Amino acid sequence: MSRVALVTGGSRGIGAAISVALKAAGYKVAASYAGNDDAANAFKAETGIPVYKWDVASYEACVEGIGRVEADLGPVDILVNNAGITKDAMFHKMTPDQWGAVINTNLTGLFNMTHPLWTGMRDRNFGRVINISSINGQKGQMGQANYSAAKAGDLGFTKALAQEGAAKGITVNAICPGYIGTEMVRAIPEKVLNERIIPQIPVGRLGEPEEIARVVVFLASDDAGFITGSTISANGGQFFV
Numbered sequence: 001m002s003r004v005a006l007v008t009g010g011s012r013g014i015g016a017a018i019s020v021a022l023k024a025a026g027y028k029v030a031a032s033y034a035g036n037d038d039a040a041n042a043f044k045a046e047t048g049i050p051v052y053k054w055d056v057a058s059y060e061a062c063v064e065g066i067g068r069v070e071a072d073l074g075p076v077d078i079l080v081n082n083a084g085i086t087k088d089a090m091f092h093k094m095t096p097d098q099w100g101a102v103i104n105t106n107l108t109g110l111f112n113m114t115h116p117l118w119t120g121m122r123d124r125n126f127g128r129v130i131n132i133s134s135i136n137g138q139k140g141q142m143g144q145a146n147y148s149a150a151k152a153g154d155l156g157f158t159k160a161l162a163q164e165g166a167a168k169g170i171t172v173n174a175i176c177p178g179y180i181g182t183e184m185v186r187a188i189p190e191k192v193l194n195e196r197i198i199p200q201i202p203v204g205r206l207g208e209p210e211e212i213a214r215v216v217v218f219l220a221s222d223d224a225g226f227i228t229g230s231t232i233s234a235n236g237g238q239f240f241v
Contacts, residue, residue, distance in 0.1 A: 004028045004073045005220065006066070008113060009083030011043040011051050012036065013182040014132065017209030018080055018216045019049050025217045027078065030069045032056070034083065056083045056109035057101075063116045076117050078128040078220045081110045081154075091145045099146045106150035110157055118170075127170035128220045131158050132212070135178040135235045151176075155231055162229030171228035173219050178235025181206040202237035 005022045009015040010031025019031045032052045033040045040051040050072065054065035070076060084106045087098040114129055121127025136144055137151025155174055162172040179185055179197055185206060188197070198204065215232055218224055233241060 002026055002028045003077040004030070004069070004075060005078035005080065006030045006032065006069055006076045006113075006117075007080040007082055008032045008056050008109070009034070010049075010080070011040040013184065014177065014180060014209045014212050015080075015082040016043055016047075017213040018082060019043075020047055021210065021213035021217050022078070022080075022220065023047065023049055025220075027220070028073045030073055030076075032065060032069075032083070055105075056081075056112055057104040059112045059115075062109075062112040066113075066116050075120050075124065077121065077124070077126055078130070079113060079117055080130045080132065080216055080220075081113055082132040083109055084132070084134075084150075086144070086147050088143045088147070090143055094145060102146035103150050103153075106147065107153040107157070110154060114161070118165075121165070121170050122168045125169040127165060127168070128224075129158075129161065129165070129170065129172040130216050130219050131155075131172070131174040133158075133174045133176045133231070135176050135233070135239050138176055138231075138233070138241055139239045158231065159229050166228055169225075171219070171225065173224075173227060173229070174231045175212060175215050175219075176231055176233045176235065177207060177212050178233075178238045179206050180212060181208055200238055201235070205236065207234060207236060 005027040007019045010019040011033045019029050023029045029049050044051045054061040131154050133154040134151040136148045140148045158174040
């Protein structure tokens with residue numbers, strides 16, 4: 001029987017590419033999303049991947065949503081924590097709401113999604129948790145104290161949980177994308193992309209969502225069973241740890 005993979009934020013951008021790649025690799029895939037019904041329904045119609053709506057910032061919503069996924073597809077063995085938001089502001093202008101919203105989605109959301117699935121993974125002696133962090137969680141970014149803090153926290157979460165899961169056949173890893181050619185990034189004015197962003201990337205281009213997705217497919221596989229607690233940087237050489 002095919003293993004079940006759940007991708008949060010899985011109907012758009014990097015998440016959509018991950019969902020499609022996992023389905024192509026033979027997994028039964030569910031994609032969660034938070035708000036854009038039109039985009040989610042279009043994604044479902046195009047790919048045949050079922051979509052489920054809930055807010056990862058709410059533990060209760062995650063428990064209920066995971067319950068729906070497992071009732072439809074079976075126990076979740078692969079969790080990709082991809083959902084994330086930005087609310088950028090220079091720190092002296094950042095509001096508590098801007099801070100809290102980003103922390104609650106991008107960091108606490110990992111707890112809210114992983115915790116309800118953890119016992120089942122332990123009982124089955126198999127699990128894959130793959131956390132999509134960011135280059136800005138590694139190096140920081142001006143105007144993103146909230147986002148950088150959350151994404152750095154994702155890496156600490158990954159390392160700690162990997163130690164707890166290892167004896168139970170559960171691996172926990174993180175991927176830190178750099179600038180990826182999603183709809184959001186490609187909406188940046190071409191002059192800004194060409195003069196300020198791409199020159200910082202040694203390979204001389206944006207990454208593609210499918211390049212992140214291929215890393216996820218590998219980490220989800222049985223072949224990656226000896227890799228846990230790792231952070232994989234996919235940024236075109238822009239930043240080295």
